[in-house]
Amino acid sequence: MAEDSGQERTEEPTPKKLQEAKKKGQIARSKELGTTFVLIMSAVxxxxxxxxxGRGLHTVMKRMLSLSRNETYDTTKMFAAWGAVADSLLYPMSMFVLVIVIAAFIGNTMLGGFNFSWQAMAPKASKMSPMKGFKRILGPQAAVELIKALLKFGLVAACAVFLIKMYFYEILHLSIETLPNNIAHALEIIAWMFLALSCTMIVVSAVDVPYQAHNHHKQLKMTLQEVKDEYKNSEGDPQIKARIRRTQREMSQRRQMQDVPDADVVVTNPTHFSVAIKYDTEKAGAPIVLAKGADEMALQIRKIAKGNDVPLVESPVLTRALYHTTEVGEQIPEQLFTAVAQVLAYVYQLKRFEKGRGRRPSKLADKLPIPDEFKY
Structure with a gap:
């Protein structure tokens, strides 16, 4: 979708995008860094x-060049001779190879870390496409690889000429040295020259590592549409979520309306807000808000209350306080206990009067005891 729209990749990759790329094996890698580390550790x-x-090679040469006639024609003795000389080379060569193997693992995971991906190992038809192969050969990545190859050739050639000049007379002197010193000396010269040549690759790696990291980050950048699509897939379509919230709100409102007939009293603003309250001493230690609403919903609550003979009490300050500080199904705040208690007492006395069991209660106080922080 993003490619068809022609949008530029200007957005930073999201954590999900980075995680998916890692699963596919798309992580920053520098072949030059791995090669440099392997070469330097091999030289060390x-x-x-x-x-x-060197001593092991001398032992092998000495033993193989001093074979008797019987050992030469007897295969069993020949193998025994090889087993004897192999001991002198087994340990140093094993350690040498082990260091190279460890260096290869570390060097190739220094940039991007260790990552194993089955998806990267799976065969892909796109990798076998001739057209895409030509694009890779003639693309900018191929140009970068060519520049790196020329840079490596120039650095290694210049360093090699310098080293040959520096060790020239020492190399010639090897011909007059005695065994096994000349072999050990030759290996030492080779090792130091090898180390110096390998160190020239540090310059190439210093250029390649930032480039590979930057190129990898650039490839993972996303278009604005991709970011939006990912958000929809992970968080849900905003329109669908809005529809779900609206449905949940409507269901909550219907449940509230069903509870209004059970209320002991509905306090009103009188026009903008309505709050239905019930006090059941057996189930709760404090009055509970059964329903609340503003504007049209407040009007609906009042209509249902009237239709079910639930008393309506006008108390603008208390109604606003209950509406803004209490959710449906919650107990009223402790700071409003006294004010709500006076309203409930007034309602109970009014019901007794209507049943002929008492005298008419006095008018509810205009100013109920409501703290300033609960006045809205």
């Missing part, structure tokens, strides 16, 4: 284990 390993490898 050669410096450490080079002398042992």
């Amino acid at each position: 390993s050669l410096l450490i284990y080079g002398p042992d490898i």
